[in-house]
Amino acid sequence: MITTVTLNTAIDQLYKMDSCRTGSVNRVKSCIKTAGGKGVNVARVASLAGEKVLAAGIVGGFHGAYFRSLLAQDGIEGCFTDSGAETRCCINVRDESTGEHTEFLEPGARLTESALEDFYRAYLQCVETSDxxxxxxxxxxxxxxxxxxKLIAAAKSAGKRVILDTSGAALRESIAAKPTMIKPNADEIRQLTGIAAASRGELIEAAKKLHDGGIELIVISLGGDGALVVSDEGVFQGVCPxxxxxxxxxxGDSMVAGFAVGMVRNAPLEETIRFALSVxxxxALHEKTGCFREDDLKRLLSGTVVNRL
Ligand SMILES: Nc1ncnc2c1ncn2[C@@H]1O[C@H](COP(=O)(O)OP(=O)(O)OP(=O)(O)O)[C@@H](O)[C@H]1O
Ligand SMILES: [Mg+2]
Known part of the structure; x- marks a missing residue:
């Protein structure tokens, strides 16, 4: 089983409008609400890929109850600790005249020490039943x-594999716990290592340093240009059509889901890279965040190339 952790949950609201103008009244044509947060996207994609998934994290208040019901509508099992503070809402406005997206992200409530301790206890139980x-x-x-x-150390001492996908200080402070895999994008690895990392060679050098530090798998995602992977088995480049x-x-969340799926299936690394890039x-071909169509995946699997460098 795959357990996904999301501390910064949200109710995501996608507003579709014919057009959107600041300083005037805007009528919303349709509004789609989903249980949001990066780990929830990972859970949705891994579940669509056919794996058993448990989405874990922290929610709160009336929005927390709504979050749980939205998650259930997606058919995903949840293990969410109640923080007692309202879960935030995030609004993504899509202007259909320009195709532009404008996002409004609420800051979210401050977590208390007791909410974090409650979650940690629940998390330890999730770890026991997860791969x-x-x-x-x-x-x-x-x-x-x-x-x-602390979460990484607990999972690793239980012999479980851990994928960490975060940025800035949270990433810097957690890598000493040696997650099995990290998935920085180019900006995140530049921030983490302080290396200018403009060229492919520089990115690989930066990833090799992290690998030497004890992280088994470093996946640098490069948007439409695919990904670079530094691992015990060598260095690979994945290129998507x-x-x-x-x-x-x-x-990025879908890519993390792809790697988690490959890991629980004990698939060979090159196959896992191809799958993760394709998913x-x-x-990117689906309107809903953290979602894909089976026929798109099949087509992309046959067009995605993984080369050993
Ligand atoms: N324009 C694109 N065309 C094809 N594939 C894409 C595109 N953008 C992203 N992808 C796929 O998604 C993977 C991850 O994308 P990206 O590097 O943008 O992650 P990210 O910056 O972590 O994204 P986020 O954190 O917003 O989810 C890429 O390696 C690629 O496989
Ligand atoms: Mg990302």
Whole structure:
């Protein structure tokens, strides 16, 4: 089973409008609400790929109850600790005249020490029944530095594989706990290593340093240019076919889901890279974040190339 961890949950609201203008009244044509947060996207994609998934994290208040019902509508089992503070809402406005997206992200409530301790206890139980744990996204206010590190250490000492996908200080402070895999994009690895990392060679050098530090798998995602992978088995480059993008939000999360699926299936690394890239690109062809169509995935699997460098 795959357990996904999301501390920074949200109710995501997609507003579709014929056009959107600031400083005037805007009528919303349709509104789609989903249980949001990066780990929830991972859970949705891994579940669509056919794996048993448990989405874990922290929610609260009336919005927390609504979050749980939206998650259930997606057919995903949840293990969410109640923080007592309202879960935030995030609004994504799609202007159909321009195709532009404008996002409004609420800051979210500060987490208390007791909510974080409650979650940690629930998490330890989730770890017992899981093969792979994914930890995604930023940490809400109130979360102590090193909290992700604590989650990683608990999973690793139980012999479980952990994928960490975060950025900035949360990433810097957690890698000492040596997650099995990290998935920085180019900006995130530049921030983490302080290396300019403009060329492919520089990106690989930066990833090799992290690998030497004890992280088994470093996946640098490069948007439409695919990904670079540094591993015990060597260095690989994955290249995806050019596509007509619909919505790239959640592509990184879909890629994390692809790697988690490959890990629980004990698939060979090159096959896992191909699958993860394809499922991530298939997400870019779907309007809904953290979603893909089976026929898109099949087509992309046959067009995605993985080369050993
Ligand atoms: N324009 C695109 N065309 C094809 N595939 C894409 C495109 N953008 C992203 N992907 C796929 O998704 C993967 C992850 O994308 P990206 O590097 O943008 O992740 P990210 O920056 O972590 O995204 P996020 O955190 O917003 O989900 C890429 O390696 C690629 O396989
Ligand atoms: Mg990302």
């Amino acid at each position: 792979v744990i994914t930890i995604s996204g930023s940490v809400p206010a109130g979360t102590p530095a090193g909290y992700y590190g 050019k596509i007509e993008v619909v919505n790239t939000v959640g592509c 991530a690109s298939a997400n």
